Amino acid sequence: MVFSESIQIVFATFAGIAAATLIFGVWAYLGRRERQTARALLREAESTVVFLFDDDTLVNATPEARKLLRRSDSRLSDWDALITLLRPRFPHIRSQLSNLAKNGKDRIAATDQGAGFIEAELWEGLARITLSEGFMTDADKTVDPITLEAIEDELDNLRGLGEAAPQLIWKQDAEGVVTWANRAYLDVIEKIEPTLDDETPPWPPATLFHDIGRAEGDAPLVERLVVKGPYDDKESWFDVTSLRRGHGSIHFGVDANAAVKAEVAQKNFVQTLAKTFAQLSIGLAVFDRSRRLVMFNPSLLDLTQLPVEFLSSRPTLSAILDRMREIQRLPEPRNYATWREELSAFESQAANGTYCENWSLLGGETLRVTGRPHPDGAIAFLFEDISAEISLTRRFRSQVELGQHALDTIDEAVAVFAPSGQMTLSNRPYDDLWYGAGGGTGLTDKRISQEVAVWQEQCAPTGTWARITDFVSAYGEREPAQARAQLQDGRMLNCRMTPLPGGSALIGFSITKTQGAAESEDRYSEPFVAARS
Incomplete structure (x- = not known):
């Protein structure tokens, strides 16, 4: 039995060795066959x-x-x-x-x-x-080695330029697959779809812009496209220029985030201005460089009486003026040729910032229209209703003229001086007395020092002129006073000094009926109280 068991162990051992030998032989044969297969596949066409x-x-x-x-x-x-x-x-x-x-x-x-x-x-x-x-x-x-080396060197230079370019550059085949991309493009891909440190980035890389257009012919296609991250709503904007090259296309992407932010800020600023202008009583109309209306406020509707539908259609400046002329919201021109000339001047002067006119309308209203230049060739017009201001000015002017006429009817020569010594008013008898009949003007731009020189020249020496000068230039409360002077022809003048509200002073001159030797000035003069500066 022992002998029989030993024989079985020996046979089992030989069987295991034989099986291992067979497996190794098969593996070696297959590996050799695979190497022979690779060599055989290439040996068939070594020169191809x-x-x-x-x-x-x-x-x-x-x-x-x-x-x-x-x-x-x-x-x-x-x-x-x-x-x-x-x-x-x-x-x-x-x-x-x-x-x-x-x-x-x-x-x-x-x-x-x-x-x-x-x-x-x-x-x-x-x-x-x-x-x-x-x-x-x-x-x-037939390319010679020197030419081939030059071509390869140029290829290296172009590849280096593409890799170092800050803008995104990539190529796509006819099926939209990215076939080449520079480092900037791959960096954006890595930010959006990061890979682990031990991972190799996939190739071909992902497509950033799935909705990119396809350029036709030789003309470039320029688009503004956005890229969004998969885990947040952060947007990155690019201005992408696409060119067709053979069956594929080449694309250039420039970072447009700053431009987009500036446009959004500008839009918000325009909206803020629009809300502000909506509260103004002055009508505002802004025209772009092609002279189309791009912005207006509600007051413009009231002042021009143009319908909002018409203004919202972005009409041209000439169309707006023609419509205003039809509804008599413009000054009536003498003839149409003159109107066209005025229209050209209206636009050119506004572009230079020199246009400012008052439009007197047939209904009695008065509009002050001001033109101002804006950046990028735009112009803006301001329409302000100054009818009340014009009416007030006319009434004031009428009252001033009425007062002037009233002063001209009295016999006393009167002149009014402001605290600064500026003559603000005089009547006709004053001009006749000191400047002769028909001389002088009722409203002059003269000072007390100039008038005193005229008085001294036509009168005998006296201290009255110094006292009048002190009275006019004095501050604080003053009491009325009188003095006398003698003209060169011997006539006597009674000089009256009267304080007026606001620090002004009235100086009146009247010729006395008594002629002869001059009496003492002190007898006819009354002192005045004045606070000297």
């Missing part, structure tokens, strides 16, 4: 362009094939580098090769009417991509 891929990893390639990939973007996988290389002539290469696992073999022709094509074959889990002989044009084959 053949790539051998295991998933997205390049397992092997012919020398000519490796030359094509040697300057590929280091951020790309081997498979993506090949797709990027082939896309200019095969725009749909990615989607076409995605069916290789299902079809097993495929032949893809170029879309640029060239003779080249691609043969793709799946064999034992490896994908062999073969570029036909027609893929390389005669021009490609």
Whole structure:
């Protein structure tokens, strides 16, 4: 029994060793076969362009094939580098090769009417991509090394410029897939969809702008687009310029956040101004550089009597003035030609900031219209109803003229001086006395010192003029006073000094009927109380 058990153990051991040997042999055979398969697949066309891929990893390639990939973007996988290389002539290469696992073999022709094509074959889990002989044009084959080196150097420079550019730059194929992007674009992607430290960012990268337009022809398409984060409502705005390039497109994105914020601030400011202007009694009309109405307040409706529907349609300045002329809300011109000339002057003077006129309307109203320039070629007009002011001014002027006429009817020569010594009023007898018949004016711009010089010149020396000067320039309460002076022709003058409200003083001159030797001035003079400054 013992012998029998020992034999069984020996047989079991030999059986295990045989099984292990068999498994190792099979594994070695398969590995050798796989290596032989890769070598066999490439040995068939050493002088052609053949790539051998295991998933997205390049397992092997012919020398000519490796030359094509040697300057590929280091951020790309081997498979993506090949797709990027082939896309200019095969725009749909990615989607076409995605069916290789299902079809097993495929032949893809170029879309640029060239003779080249691609043969793709799946064999034992490896994908062999073969570029036909027609893929390389005669021009490609005859490029000399110096020219090729210059082209490659320029490619490096352009790639460096694109990577260092602060604005977003990226390319998309005909299917909208991002085929190339610079660092700025990828940084924005990373902010929106961050990857872990040990993760490799996916390629191709995500599309930032899903609603981007497609440029047609050679004309660029400029759009303002927004990007929102997946976890918050924070918005990032970009001005995107799109250009069509072959079957795909190239895009440039410039940060527009500052511009958007400025536009929002401007809009809010305009709304604030509109609310403020709505409370004003002055009509406001703002026209842009093309002279279209862009803003007005409710007071403009009342002053111009134009309907709100008309003003809301953004009419031109000339259309508004024509409508106001039709409803007699403009001064009636002498003729239409003159009206057109005045219209041109109205606009040009407003643009220069020099227009300010009073419009007297047929209904008796008076509007003060002021034109002012605004930034960017715009102009603004202010319409103010000054009918009450004009009426008050006319009444005041009428009262002043009435008072002047009343003063002119009295015999006494009268002059009124302000506290500053400025003559504010005089009558006709005063002008006749000191300036001769028909001389002088009722309302003059003369001072007490000038008038005293005229008086002294026509009278005998006396101290009366100094006392009158002191009376006029004195502050505080004053008492009426009188004095005398003698004209050069011997006539005697009675000088009357009377204080008026507000610090003014009235000086009156009347010729006495008594002629002869002059009596003492002190006898006829009365002192006045004055607070000297």
